[in-house]
Amino acid sequence: MEILSQVLQLLFSGLTVGSIYALIAIGFVVIYNVTGVLNFAQGEFAMFGAMICISLVGMGLPLLAAVILTILIVSVIGGLFERLAIYPARNSSVPTLIIITIGVSIAFRGIAILIWGTQPYALQPFTENNPIRILNAVLLPQNLWAIGISLVSVFAMVYFFNKTYIGKAVTACVVNKFAARLMGINPEKMSLLSISMSAGIGALAGIVIAPISGASYGMGMMLGMKAFVAAVIGGLTNAPAAILGAFLIGILESFTEGLWSSGLKDAVSFAMLLLILFLKPEGLFAKASGKRV
Numbered sequence: 001m002e003i004l005s006q007v008l009q010l011l012f013s014g015l016t017v018g019s020i021y022a023l024i025a026i027g028f029v030v031i032y033n034v035t036g037v038l039n040f041a042q043g044e045f046a047m048f049g050a051m052i053c054i055s056l057v058g059m060g061l062p063l064l065a066a067v068i069l070t071i072l073i074v075s076v077i078g079g080l081f082e083r084l085a086i087y088p089a090r091n092s093s094v095p096t097l098i099i100i101t102i103g104v105s106i107a108f109r110g111i112a113i114l115i116w117g118t119q120p121y122a123l124q125p126f127t128e129n130n131p132i133r134i135l136n137a138v139l140l141p142q143n144l145w146a147i148g149i150s151l152v153s154v155f156a157m158v159y160f161f162n163k164t165y166i167g168k169a170v171t172a173c174v175v176n177k178f179a180a181r182l183m184g185i186n187p188e189k190m191s192l193l194s195i196s197m198s199a200g201i202g203a204l205a206g207i208v209i210a211p212i213s214g215a216s217y218g219m220g221m222m223l224g225m226k227a228f229v230a231a232v233i234g235g236l237t238n239a240p241a242a243i244l245g246a247f248l249i250g251i252l253e254s255f256t257e258g259l260w261s262s263g264l265k266d267a268v269s270f271a272m273l274l275l276i277l278f279l280k281p282e283g284l285f286a287k288a289s290g291k292r293v
Contacts, residue, residue: 008137010258011251016143016212018250019150020046023205024227025234025242026157027198032236034173034187034194036094037086040101042202043224044108048074049203050215051112054121063124067207071200078199082192090188105221112217123210146208153201154243161239170194222266226253229273 024046031039049070056066085104089097125142132139161167172180173187180187205223206215226249233245252272253265 002136005136006258008135010254012137012139012143013258014251014254015247016146016250017253018230018247019146020205020209020223021227021230021249022150022243022246023153023208024202024223025230025246026153026239027202028227028231029234029236029239029242030157030194030198030201032231034170035086035090035191037097037101038094038228038236039195039198040098040224040228041081041105041108042198042227043220043222044105044112045074045078045199045202045220046206046209046223047112047215047217047220048077048108049206050123050210050219051116051121051206051217052203053207054123054210054215055116057123063126067204070207071203074203075196075200078202079192079196081199082195086191086195087188090191105224109217109220116217118217120214120216121210122214123207125211129211140212142208142211146212149204149208150243150246153204154239157239166193226269229269232273232276 024042027042027045028039031037031042052073053066053070056069057063061069081104085100086097089100092100125140126145127141129140129142132141132144159167161171169180169185170190170193172183172185173190177187180190206219209215209219209223227246230246230249231242233248234241234243236242249269249272253269256265256268
């Protein structure tokens with residue numbers, strides 16, 4: 001029974017962490033599908049989401065209003081990032097665009113240090129955080145919020161891209177930008193929309209994790225790297241596959257930390273990334289899912 005409880009506890013922890021990676025990985029997939037850019041500043045949107053929300057709540061704003069306003073603010077930051085950094089270099093090579101996103105990521109962290117300093121912050125849980133016991137394993141309501149929000153987000157993304165006019169316009173730009181232009185769709189506007197939307201999703205990830213593990217100026221880098229691993233597992237082209245990859249990474253890290261060593265959890269994740277890039281660079285689920293988000 002004790003072993004079962006430990007396994008269950010590690011599983012809960014892995015699903016919670018995986019849900020955060022999943023939200024950020026969705027942003028990677030959306031941006032890559034529309035622009036072909038690997039946005040390594042994606043994790044910083046999560047950092048901004050957490051820090052801005054904490055600041056707004058500290059100013060006396062109700063939590064729900066702070067969450068909504070934070071997502072809007074970070075979406076605007078994402079839009080400015082696209083217009084000022086990605087759009088002017090849209091005809092550059094892929095390595096150049098990747099270097100630009102890395103540079104912006106460093107700049108974002110510098111801005112965060114100037115505004116919030118280096119000390120960690122915490123955000124109140126969304127609801128009362130009384131522990132829920134299942135076979136002696138503890139599950140916090142905030143963990144359920146994290147898992148639930150990630151699952152709702154992926155269903156929302158699938159609905160958006162397959163059932164709405166704007167979503168289908170974005171998908172058209174993914175399949176064939178030239179044909180999309182002939183149909184009156186502006187790929188540049190779709191790029192702005194996709195990056196702004198991805199920034200908002202990243203902000204939501206940061207808000208969700210802030211009550212669980214706190215927030216600091218440097219939280220985005222590692223979150224972004226782990227989410228990138230998850231997106232690569234999904235082939236960088238499919239949001240549901242990226243979600244599966246994120247939960248897989250979260251569970252793998254949790255069991256590595258709980259049964260082996262906490263110092264090795266990052267190494268295991270990146271070793272998995274290298275293994276996939278060597279053996280199946282198109283991603284574990286890319287063949288089944290195709291190009292569509």
